Every structure is written in C-alpha cells, then in structure tokens.
Amino acid sequence: MQHGTRANYLAGKCRCEPCTLANRTYARDYFREGKARSTPSWPIYQHLLALLDSGWTLQEIADRSGYTYATVHAIAGGRRRRVRNTTATDLLSLRAREVAA
Numbered sequence: 001m002q003h004g005t006r007a008n009y010l011a012g013k014c015r016c017e018p019c020t021l022a023n024r025t026y027a028r029d030y031f032r033e034g035k036a037r038s039t040p041s042w043p044i045y046q047h048l049l050a051l052l053d054s055g056w057t058l059q060e061i062a063d064r065s066g067y068t069y070a071t072v073h074a075i076a077g078g079r080r081r082r083v084r085n086t087t088a089t090d091l092l093s094l095r096a097r098e099v100a101a
C-alpha cells in the first residue's frame with residue numbers, strides 16, 4: 001500500500017506520519033463540508049411566513065419547490081432547526097405574491 005493515504009491508515013492500519021496526516025486531513029475536510037451542507041432554518045422559516053402572508057398555501061409552496069408538504073410544514077412550524085443548503089436555496093427562490101398555478 002502507498003503511504004500518505006487514508007486507505008493505508010484504515011485498511012493497512014499504518015500509523016506513520018504521512019498516513020496519519022492523510023486521515024486527519026480527510027476527517028477535517030469531511031467535518032467542514034458536513035457543517036456547510038446545512039444551514040440554520042430561521043431565515044427560511046421567516047421566508048415561508050412571508051410567503052404564507054402574501055397568500056401562498058403550504059401545499060402550493062410544497063408543489064412549487066418540489067418538497068413534500070411535511071417538509072415545508074415542519075420548517076414553517078419551526079420544527080426544523082437546520083435545513084440542507086439546497087432546500088434553503090429552493091425555498092428562498094420562491095417569491096412572495098407570485099401567483100401559484
């Protein structure tokens with residue numbers, strides 16, 4: 001096995017410096033990305049309330065955004081503390097007072 005790789009650290013159980021470093025770097029990047037993949041739901045919650053205020057229904061928001069009623073309902077009800085970035089972007093792209101088809 002090649003040294004300086006996470007595979008060797010895990011499968012080869014090698015604890016030499018390059019292998020340990022490779023594993024640590026992977027873990028750090030993974031952690032960072034994992035955190036960055038979701039966002040606090042508060043701004044989306046506020047956005048949904050604004051949409052509802054302007055006449056949207058939860059079902060329309062769900063239909064338009066492509067998410068389930070349950071998901072939209074959970075966020076609008078403040079029961080989701082974090083949402084995925086993609087979900088946030090999709091929901092925030094809906095505009096208040098846009099007439100739902």
Ligand SMILES: [Zn+2]
Nearest residue numbers: 003014016019
């Ligand atoms: Zn090694």
